Amino acid sequence: MLYLEDFTPGRVLPLASCTLDAAAIIEFASEFDPQPMHLDEEAGKASILGGLAASGWHTASLFMRMMYDGWLAKSSSEGSPGIEFMEWKKPVLAGDTLSGRSTVIEARPLRSRPGLGLVKFLHEVINQNDEIVMRGENPIMFRARPADETVTAGDRA
Amino acid sequence: MKLADVSLPGQTVVTGSLLFTAEDIIAFAKKYDPQPFHTDPEAAKNFVFGGLCASGWHTCAGWMKMFIAYWAKEHARLLAEGIEPPKLGPSPGFKKLQWLKPVYAGDTITYSVTLIESRPLMSRPGTSINLTANQGVNQKGETVLRFESTVLEFD
Numbered sequence: 001m002l003y004l005e006d007f008t009p010g011r012v013l014p015l016a017s018c019t020l021d022a023a024a025i026i027e028f029a030s031e032f033d034p035q036p037m038h039l040d041e042e043a044g045k046a047s048i049l050g051g052l053a054a055s056g057w058h059t060a061s062l063f064m065r066m067m068y069d070g071w072l073a074k075s076s077s078e079g080s081p082g083i084e085f086m087e088w089k090k091p092v093l094a095g096d097t098l099s100g101r102s103t104v105i106e107a108r109p110l111r112s113r114p115g116l117g118l119v120k121f122l123h124e125v126i127n128q129n130d131e132i133v134m135r136g137e138n139p140i141m142f143r144a145r146p147a148d149e150t151v152t153a154g155d156r157a
Numbered sequence: 158m159k160l161a162d163v164s165l166p167g168q169t170v171v172t173g174s175l176l177f178t179a180e181d182i183i184a185f186a187k188k189y190d191p192q193p194f195h196t197d198p199e200a201a202k203n204f205v206f207g208g209l210c211a212s213g214w215h216t217c218a219g220w221m222k223m224f225i226a227y228w229a230k231e232h233a234r235l236l237a238e239g240i241e242p243p244k245l246g247p248s249p250g251f252k253k254l255q256w257l258k259p260v261y262a263g264d265t266i267t268y269s270v271t272l273i274e275s276r277p278l279m280s281r282p283g284t285s286i287n288l289t290a291n292q293g294v295n296q297k298g299e300t301v302l303r304f305e306s307t308v309l310e311f312d
Contacts, residue, residue: 032222
């Protein structure tokens with residue numbers, strides 16, 4: 001289990017990887033972002049995205065899942081107050097395989113909420129050509145390690 | 158016509174309202190954000206948020222959904238009036254995104270967009286970039302979501 005104390009500046013936590021197919025892109029876009037370049041291969045090719053491309057919100061949501069599967073599930077996360085910035089640097093196209101990492105920028109206890117702290121991360125999502133497709137910074141709240149919980153192998157970087 | 162001509166800077170447009178049911182919250186979270194406070198009403202009581210609430214990404218996707226629905230109507234309205242609608246493109250990103258309050262099961266969020274400024278992109282002739290301030294407010298009048306985003310526009 002990763003607690004507040006384990007997020008030391010510079011620590012790199014890998015995201016799980018994931019491959020995105022056309023059906024998943026179309027399914028997300030149909031519900032939340034039904035624009036032609038997210039729904040249709042030909043329309044995507046005709047757009048500046050160059051192919052059937054995932055909605056940026058789909059990429060962001062997938063990033064969330066990749067972070068959950070990569071390291072967040074085994075942490076004391078209490079959610080996040082926001083995102084400082086997020087850049088959609090390159091289109092995410094049908095068939096792309098995404099991976100990435102979260103890097104700890106800084107960590108501090110919350111004075112207003114004893115036992116909780118805020119950790120700021122740089123997140124980077126990378127495609128199969130090693131291009132950064134999305135990057136951003138955000139703080140996440142974590143509980144501090146309880147006094148009776150021992151550190152196990154893998155918690156500390 | 159350009160976006161700044163049809164939607165005056167500083168003028169807030171309400172795009173629509175979206176009900177977040179427990180079912181919708183859990184379905185989205187199981188796919189994209191399966192933290193216990195987004196998937197399990199009982200487990201959620203033991204976390205800071207205190208109850209089942211939507212993934213922040215679900216709240217954001219809801220903003221996009223309502224914007225696209227509004228824009229489709231606006232597009233049709235302009236065409237019907239004989240005005241060429243602005244050609245909006247993809248977005249390079251967003252910043253200063255705040256999830257100010259949890260969106261709990263049963264909440265209805267009313268979304269809005271306000272154009273802040275529009276300027277030509279020097280690096281890409283024929284393209285402008287628009288900065289908008291975006292918001293989601295719950296049924297009690299509390300702001301739950303706020304962020305600034307950019308969207309490209311072609312001449």
